[in-house]
Amino acid sequence: MFTPAAKTMAEKLGLKMGRANLEEFAATLEELAKANPNIIAVTSDSRGSGKLAPFGKALPKQIVEVGIAEQNLVGITAGLAACGKKAFGVSPSCFLTARALEQIKNDVCYSDVPAVLIGISSGVSYGALGTTHHSLHDLAVLRAINNLTLIVPADNFESREAIRFAATATKPVFVRFGKAAMYHLHQPETKFEVGKAITLRDGNDVAFVVTGETAIHAVLAAAQLAEQGVQARVLSVHTVKPLDTESILKAGRECSAVITVEEHMVNGGLGEAVASTLLQAGVCKSFRIVGIPDEETVPGAQADIFRHYGISMEGLTEAAVKLIGK
Amino acid sequence: MTDQELQLKVISLRRTMLRLIHNAGAGHTGGGLSCMDILNVLYNRVLNVSPQTFTSPTRDRYVQSKGHCVEALYTVLADRGFFPASDLDTVCRYQSHYVGHPTRHIPGIEMNTGALGHGLPICIGMALAGKMDSANYRVFTLLGDGELAEGSNWEAALAAAHYKLDNLFAILDHNTLQITGHTREVMCNEPLADKWRAFGWTVRCVNGHDYAELTKALTDPPESGKPTFIIANTVKGKGVSFMENVAKWHHGVPNETELKQALAELDVAEAGLKSA
Numbered sequence: 112m113f114t115p116a117a118k119t120m121a122e123k124l125g126l127k128m129g130r131a132n133l134e135e136f137a138a139t140l141e142e143l144a145k146a147n148p149n150i151i152a153v154t155s156d157s158r159g160s161g162k163l164a165p166f167g168k169a170l171p172k173q174i175v176e177v178g179i180a181e182q183n184l185v186g187i188t189a190g191l192a193a194c195g196k197k198a199f200g201v202s203p204s205c206f207l208t209a210r211a212l213e214q215i216k217n218d219v220c221y222s223d224v225p226a227v228l229i230g231i232s233s234g235v236s237y238g239a240l241g242t243t244h245h246s247l248h249d250l251a252v253l254r255a256i257n258n259l260t261l262i263v264p265a266d267n268f269e270s271r272e273a274i275r276f277a278a279t280a281t282k283p284v285f286v287r288f289g290k291a292a293m294y295h296l297h298q299p300e301t302k303f304e305v306g307k308a309i310t311l312r313d314g315n316d317v318a319f320v321v322t323g324e325t326a327i328h329a330v331l332a333a334a335q336l337a338e339q340g341v342q343a344r345v346l347s348v349h350t351v352k353p354l355d356t357e358s359i360l361k362a363g364r365e366c367s368a369v370i371t372v373e374e375h376m377v378n379g380g381l382g383e384a385v386a387s388t389l390l391q392a393g394v395c396k397s398f399r400i401v402g403i404p405d406e407e408t409v410p411g412a413q414a415d416i417f418r419h420y421g422i423s424m425e426g427l428t429e430a431a432v433k434l435i436g437k
Numbered sequence: 438m439t440d441q442e443l444q445l446k447v448i449s450l451r452r453t454m455l456r457l458i459h460n461a462g463a464g465h466t467g468g469g470l471s472c473m474d475i476l477n478v479l480y481n482r483v484l485n486v487s488p489q490t491f492t493s494p495t496r497d498r499y500v501q502s503k504g505h506c507v508e509a510l511y512t513v514l515a516d517r518g519f520f521p522a523s524d525l526d527t528v529c530r531y532q533s534h535y536v537g538h539p540t541r542h543i544p545g546i547e548m549n550t551g552a553l554g555h556g557l558p559i560c561i562g563m564a565l566a567g568k569m570d571s572a573n574y575r576v577f578t579l580l581g582d583g584e585l586a587e588g589s590n591w592e593a594a595l596a597a598a599h600y601k602l603d604n605l606f607a608i609l610d611h612n613t614l615q616i617t618g619h620t621r622e623v624m625c626n627e628p629l630a631d632k633w634r635a636f637g638w639t640v641r642c643v644n645g646h647d648y649a650e651l652t653k654a655l656t657d658p659p660e661s662g663k664p665t666f667i668i669a670n671t672v673k674g675k676g677v678s679f680m681e682n683v684a685k686w687h688h689g690v691p692n693e694t695e696l697k698q699a700l701a702e703l704d705v706a707e708a709g710l711k712s713a
């Protein structure tokens with residue numbers, strides 16, 4: 112995922128490598144479920160890919176297997192939630208948010224049950240498996256559904272906090288995870304609040320407004336830019352809906368340029384949400400959306416795809432320099 | 438309530454529903470008439486639910502998978518006192534929650550339905566929750582026969598048997614018609630009983646307008662460890678001669694003359710029942 116230069120930069124910043132957000136999710140859910148027998152995991156032959164095999168062994172009465180049937184997975188999760196269970200439906204985001212989108216829209220969001228849906232191995236986590244296994248549409252379609260809190264954690268801390276929030280939420284929640292190991296990005300004293308972006312680095316020349324597991328690349332790029340005298344702000348927008356418009360407008364007003372970064376198609380994701388927020392408030396700055404373009408995604412592993420489309424320290428540094436004209 | 442009392446009640450329910458659809462200018466007349474006897478038996482004889490117990494965790498659950506027949510459900514719920522009958526005047530009106538498919542905004546409604554093939558999976562979740570909690574509530578859903586072409590029903594058919602959900606009862610409003618015409622011509626689902634048996638369900642076939650048969654099918658204890666599928670053979674448009682077995686009444690709305698004629702037929706049926 113990282114070039115030697117990026118790894119060196121991470122070291123310089125004192126960043127430590129954690130585990131996959133998906134592993135953090137599974138461990139957190141198991142811990143919560145041991146204390147709360149009402150927590151139920153629902154899987155569609157996905158307990159292995161969801162890192163829930165230990166959960167299934169430890170809490171066999173709190174896991175429901177539905178087989179390879181995502182529509183059924185979401186309907187059952189909604190039914191459990193309607194009858195007082197804290198149900199977590201766990202399935203690869205590519206299937207969950209495409210095949211079962213109608214169940215998400217109607218059974219969960221419209222019916223307003225406190226179900227949690229976990230989109231695993233999202234974005235291009237399954238890179239080399241091809242487009243069938245990519246979810247580059249999920250943020251766009253979920254943003255267009257009313258009554259859903261949409262969280263895309265950047266690191267283990269945000270993942271843990273998102274799951275803790277979801278476990279007590281009284282409304283529908285969707286959380287999106289990748290499967291690669293993530294650097295820890297946050298200080299121990301950081302506060303996590305759903306709907307409030309976290310400033311990972313301050314600066315006024317350019318703002319990286321990022322979501323999910325692309326955040327690390329913006330952090331590294333910001334450090335590289337600092338060496339060139341460019342001060343970049345990095346805003347981790349873990350909650351894509353409801354969007355923290357206040358922090359985004361502040362960044363737009365205070366910085367000379369804004370670059371959004373997401374592991375998602377450039378159509379309908381974080382970038383367009385940020386653009387809409389800025390424009391409707393009359394904030395017009397140099398602006399660029401970094402993500403996967405509207406084309407057949409280049410074949411390759413997740414790291415290859417990220418590099419190809421400039422989701423990397425080097426790519427984002429270059430994008431910033433171009434945008435601010437330095 | 439006796440069979441005869443229920444038979445009298447259903448005439449007035451049909452009357453109310455026809456007036457409602459006429460006033461709303463929209464609705465699913467044929468299917469509403471075909472499932473009205475089923476709803477009448479469910480809400481007045483079978484379901485352990487009332488306006489007072491609707492929030493009880495141990496209430497029986499009813500999810501109407503064929504959500505488009507909501508006018509029949511609204512009519513029965515109003516009759517059972519879940520909300521004032523005057524609310525029915527607002528169906529499909531601006532800012533009224535009484536929209537053309539069930540929503541939880543309406544007292545007595547468990548889940549928002551209307552897209553077909555959603556009710557059965559939801560009911561599996563509800564039935565599983567009941568098993569986990571050792572609660573003795575039962576879960577009922579009503580499916581349309583055209584609806585069975587939705588693949589999600591068959592995902593759910595597997596899961597219900599897999600999890601031995603003997604607290605789950607799926608009722609098929611088997612009126613053999615759907616919007617385009619005869620279900621067997623649109624997308625044949627026969628042999629129905631064999632299919633559900635093969636999926637591991639207990640199958641009960643009844644006349645969906647016969648109160649004794651419906652009551653028995655809906656109240657006989659289930660086979661231990663098996664979900665129950667009740668094929669209720671019904672007549673689309675039941676009770677109004679010119680609507681019976683005519684596909685165009687799927688969502689046909691009676692005009693003034695048609696309404697009058699339909700109500701007159703129901704009056705005759707009522708007089709016949711009373712003198713019997």
Ligand SMILES: [Mg+2]
Nearest residue numbers: 582583614615
């Ligand atoms: Mg039909």
